[in-house]
Amino acid sequence: MPELVKFKLNDKELTAEKGTLLIEAARQNGVEIPAFCYYPGLSLQAACRMCLVDIEKRPKLATACTEPVMEGMVVWSDNEKIHTARKTTLEFLLTNHPLDCPVCDKGGECELQDMVFRYGAGGSRFVEEKLHVPEQKWSPVVYYDAPRCILCYRCIRICNEGMGVGALGLNYRGVNSEIVPNKGDHLECEECGMCIDICPVGALTSGAYRYQTRPWEMTYVATPCAHCGDGCKVTLSVRNNQIMRGNNRDASGLNGEFLCIKGRYGYDFTHSAERITKPRVRKNDELVECTWTEAIAAAAAGLKAAKTHGVIGSTHTTNEENFFLQKFARQGLKTPHIDHRRSADFPALMDALAGRPATPSALATSRDVLEAPAVLLIGNNPTDQHPMLAWNIRTAVRLRKQHLYIVNRASIPLVAQAEAAKIAKAGEEIEELERFRDALAKEKDVVIIFGSEVKGADITKLVAFGDTLPGHTRYIALADNANSRGAVDMGVLPDLGPGYQPAAQAGMALDEMLAGNLEAFLIVGANPARRYLIQAGKAFVVVQDMFLTETAQIADVLLPSAGPYEKGGTVTNTYGEVQRQKLGLLVNGAKTDLEILSLIARAMGFDLGAANAATQSNEVFEEIRRSVKGYNIAAAALWTGSAVPAVTLNGAVPHRDRPDLIASSNDTLFTSGTLGRYCSALSAVAEAKERKNPEGIGK
Amino acid sequence: MTFSAPLEKRFARMLQSYPQKRSALVPMLMYAQDEVGSLTDEVIAEIADRLGVTVLQVNEVIGYYSMMHKKPLGQYHVQVYTNISCMLRGGFKVWDHARKTLGIGHKQVDADGRFSLEEVECIGSCCWAPAMQVNYDYHHNVTPESFDRVINELKKGGGQ
Amino acid sequence: MIYGLRDLMPGSEHEVKVISRRFDLPNSASIDTYLANEGYQAFLKARKMTQDEIIEEVKKSGLRGRGGAGFSTGMKWSFVPKNIQKPRYIVCNADESEPGTCKDRLLMQFDPHEIIEGMMIAGLAIDAHKGFIYIRGEYRFLIEIVEKAIDEAYARGWLGKNIQGTGFDFDCVAHSGAGAYECGEESALLESLEGKRGIPRIRPPFPAVAGLYQSPTILNNVETFATVPAIILKGGDWYHALGTPKNGGTKLTNISGHVKRPGCYELPLGISLRKAIYEVAGGMEGDKKIKAIIPGGSSTPMLVPDQLDTPMDFDSMAKQGTFLGSGGLVVMNEDTCMVEVALRVMRFYSHESCGWCIPCREGTTWLKKMLTRFHAGGGEERDINLINELAQAMLGRTFCPLGDAAAMPMISAVKHFRADFEAHLNGNKCPYEGRQ
């Protein structure tokens, strides 16, 4: 039990945990002490002097951001003396500030504006000349305007401490002090934009957003990011059906304050010029535009004419869409051949953990990573492939002294945070674990996280190893995309139906389908042509996609689908946390995959139950809740924006082992499968060219 | 890159003198600057490498200290002190005279790179004010006349 | 050029030579001269004392830090915790950058071994085995002298392992700064010594607990360390008696400005300002009237002729609302423009502000700009009060004392010399122009 102390704040008796900083203790008790430089979790600076408070028997005002509360402390956070101090500090701050609020991106959501509004003086007594420094472009996505900078050092700290990158520094001194990028006149970093988000003023601005709109002209939609399997929440700022910005405005998601470059800037695929917005059908070996009615009819007719079907689902579409897709396949087309591109062996993990209780769960959530005393990471390069996971690990190592152990085929950036790291030959990862046995045996509880390198029988061995550890061991399998986990949970697999239940009839796996002699394919939001040779020409191919991908190019019917930010539904991240995806905007001409599927189903005369008529994902979700094991989750929590873990641990999972089918696409920070090709910011940054994941990872 | 043998010897000693290598950063930069003439990108990269810090960290330090510079100064860097004690005893007169005589202003280098000039803060010669320093050499109780004498000596000394 | 003792210390009958007692000897900086004149004897004596006895002796001497803040040296040493299992360090502050101050350089030039011995005794007192002398970068010739002294001491077995068979090890390093007044502030100095920007640290913890490399560290001024050997040799009581109660000993005092014999003098604490100016420094040049006195370096509030009888010690100065500071007396005559003085002082602080905190960074610069305009005749009536208000707004609110150092002289300038400010109003040319 933490020790509590009593203290007096503004004549009120309060309590707080011993050692809590006054500024936090006040906040916990509803008293706001203004601050620029203080930022929870980052090192203390005591530089802005906004948080000055009056402590009894102290000759000088003290900084609430550095004073721990002590028993019997008597503090005032507002009196004449403090009031004057804050006011003049703000007046000082504004002396060299350009006061260009009318054109500043930050206008309307600026901490300096708010602070001056609340604590500042109406006018200024400063009549001298201000310092002028031209603004600088540090990268296509990061700009710096020195005169606006108030030198709170948040950006430097988030980059050093939070990201572990250290790309920002402080140069010169006195009034000439300036934030500088690591490469003299430009940045070389992860381009995460955390510095922009954390900047309280408009000193750091986003190249993708600057000078385009005012904050109050936009609507804000907080929804899971479209890219990796971590499932960060990103706030889309939308104006006139166009996403103007992605950021972390409310920091309410499981990612806390974090976003990577993909989450922040990887949204402009929505209005890419290459979006398909009209259906097309193949005529004389050419895809020609047509009406939706014509296209749906053609798709239905072609599928009906075929006797055998292969269905390929997506790791980007919603749970509802994938659920409906497998239903469409199994009940509508009556084909057992359904699969998707797999990057984590979830069935093997669920099977290895079969029979374990739901609580305490043997599966770890993203939050558990943040709180775990120890993490064992096998394979993968989270810095690139699961940026939020990497952030969580760094945060836990920094703030909670988490111990990190790494086994990998190559050195990865997180080694810098590791207690111990071992390079293992491919396939020998599990044997290498023995070297950590003694150290891990001393840890209280361990979260074991593994990439696609660990699959099939190795997972069974891994769990056997985990079982020998004394504490409560939990597991995380890392899969590539925003809904990779959901695709598996929803049964887009040849051997398993929804909820890891054996399929009534086992079908062909992805490679078998594509190499076989099936007569028709329905491919939804996937691009297998990039990896597999499709027997095009022989089969009838229906493709639902946003872009004219390699796969779309060989379609007989191509149906333009809506992207992840253009529809509602739910997605499940790699940790099994289900989140609600919200409709951000509409792209003219595109329909959601769910709607397209139900249109085809109707045209084919399928009776697929409740979902048959559904263009509303809510109804499908209700069916998922009712029928998919583990998904009977608290809808209210989901609806209010929480990430709710699905309980996917049940009995044994009799699956067909196909470790060869499990591979990560090994995206870097600047790639995101097919989707990434249509995000301009990802390819615009210079780092995208050199960045590669270490050889051997993810295979 | 390598430095002269005596400097390398000094650096080697420095690296042994501190429990943490990074402590040698400021003096290493100072002595390297004296030898090379300025803190070039090459010097910065070399020192960053030797001390296991980033180039950014070295640049942050260089920007902070007023004696460090990235551009070469004149062969003779003339620093005139004008802080209070010097000011009271004619420091500004010397400063004005210096600018006129050398034909350059604050932080400027003359055309042939011989002299550079800087108005600087207190240098610990308050009792013998006004003071001036040419490179590391002190001159006390400076007057316009004695200033001229010093400069002429240097000019005569040629390119030593 | 390297100036000799006669140029730097004109001498006075009022001097009491303790730390400067060897300065006159030929080759005073050499270890031979030092050893022949009580050198390193205090160390040998201290080696036979317990840690507590050493600290007790220093406490008894009434020695207060000579770097400016005047904190009891013995007390400071006693704050070093005995139970922390970390190496301990001794750091000597030879950054000497406070305008008006030029005393530490004499100790380094004429008796460097005295400083080293003082540091060694501090090492004995807290079980530290490594010392660093942080010397401002401009003092390169002194760095060379100190380095030579250190080399000599190693060569003769007074530094290094098992010093003179006493079983005590001590290493000493001379470290060059690179031009930053703020690096005289103790925590900024430690940052600089760790190879970083000279940004002060949040305190607590104080250096005694977590200083250099987060280890317990004693940090004192050059003069403070230099005084320690004499205290150990002759006793704390003896040293204390040289000064006044609670203000033991002597102090190297710099007298600069409009006096006849500016220079450095070792004076007993408690000597009056009047005596120092009129007798020690020979009175005012041209026998002009005194207008203002900066008693202890540019950051101390100014005094006026009415206060000439104030004894020069820590407590008496505090009673007058100012500080003894570093002992840098700057005397200004009646022809001095106090607006120009304020401006020059503020230019300095604005240039030297590290920029970390808002009130200091912006306040010094605002005041500098305003005083520049004001001195050029562009001042307005309300500016006079604003100068005071801005200074008050910095006072006590900045991250480190540099903000206070910049604010205090402004407040005293406006308080005592308002007339000078008023004379600059209405586009008037500086009334003092050409009078010096």
Ligand SMILES: Cc1cc2nc3c(=O)[nH]c(=O)nc-3n(C[C@H](O)[C@H](O)[C@H](O)COP(=O)(O)O)c2cc1C
């Ligand atoms: C801005 C600033 C500059 C300082 N400069 C010096 C200096 O140059 N030399 C010095 O000894 N102390 C200086 N000090 C005081 C030191 O912080 C510290 O108090 C002193 O070195 C401690 O030694 P002492 O106790 O022996 O005086 C400065 C303090 C401040 C706030």
Ligand code: SF4
């Ligand atoms: S970590 Fe993944 S989910 Fe989060 S913002 Fe980045 S790409 Fe999106």
Ligand code: FES
């Ligand atoms: S928040 Fe405390 S000084 Fe900035």
